[in-house]
């Protein structure tokens with residue numbers, strides 16, 4: 668299973684879109700290395716998690732054929748995770764020779780509403796008919812494009828059922844945990860019941876080493892360590908599993924050298940835009 672981080676920032680990006688704090692100023696001085704765009708992950712060539720506004724830029728920068736994506740899993744409807752307007756360009760005269768004519772989008776009911784609102788004005792019928800929407804809820808399990816997907820509830824916002832994903836294909840399995848605070852015991856039991864054992868864990872690290880007090884709807888290194896321990900106690904992680912952290916806010920000064928050192932001190936790897944991993 669090939670995993671690629673296309674974006675690794677929180678909602679505002681790093682440097683943040685309208686910000687002139689010291690961290691953002693420092694990042695702008697070495698933008699080629701420090702730029703973190705809004706979070707997105709590509710699994711193999713055909714499964715995508717989230718669709719931020721930079722999806723077009725990600726495809727150009729990293730040579731990704733977005734037409735080959737057959738399955739899109741959306742965590743929730745926040746703008747940094749779902750820029751649905753772009754889908755009006757997926758077909759008709761705007762896209763020829765697409766590798767996959769159809770695309771399946773999985774998300775909660777709010778994601779589906781955002782899709783309808785965002786595409787209502789401009790999407791042609793010829794485009795719409797090849798994009799299939801699937802409303803999913805926590806503790807669903809679905810087969811999509813050859814992947815077995817287990818859906819978990821995020822602890823993120825009272826306004827919608829934000830989702831986390833556990834994904835399995837053949838003998839390989841990964842956990843994608845943006846945006847969330849602690850993962851519930853019920854989620855642990857659900858994964859256990861499905862004999863899920865992760866080879867790769869990607870965790871929200873919005874707050875990095877800021878020890879707070881901060882909101883419990885995201886995590887930092889301290890919460891990441893606690894979560895790793897709970898997964899290990901529940902035997903949901905393989906002994907050789909890899910732990911990555913991502914979704915950094917500009918408030919946590921996620922300059923590469925600093926954040927890499929902080930992450931590795933705790934046994935994690937800090938993701939960066941373009942990072943590729945094979946599990």
Ligand SMILES: [Zn+2]
Pocket residue numbers: 677678745747748846914
């Ligand atoms: Zn986010």
Ligand SMILES: [Zn+2]
Pocket residue numbers: 682683686687688689690691692917918
């Ligand atoms: Zn800033």
Ligand SMILES: [Zn+2]
Pocket residue numbers: 743745823846
């Ligand atoms: Zn969010």
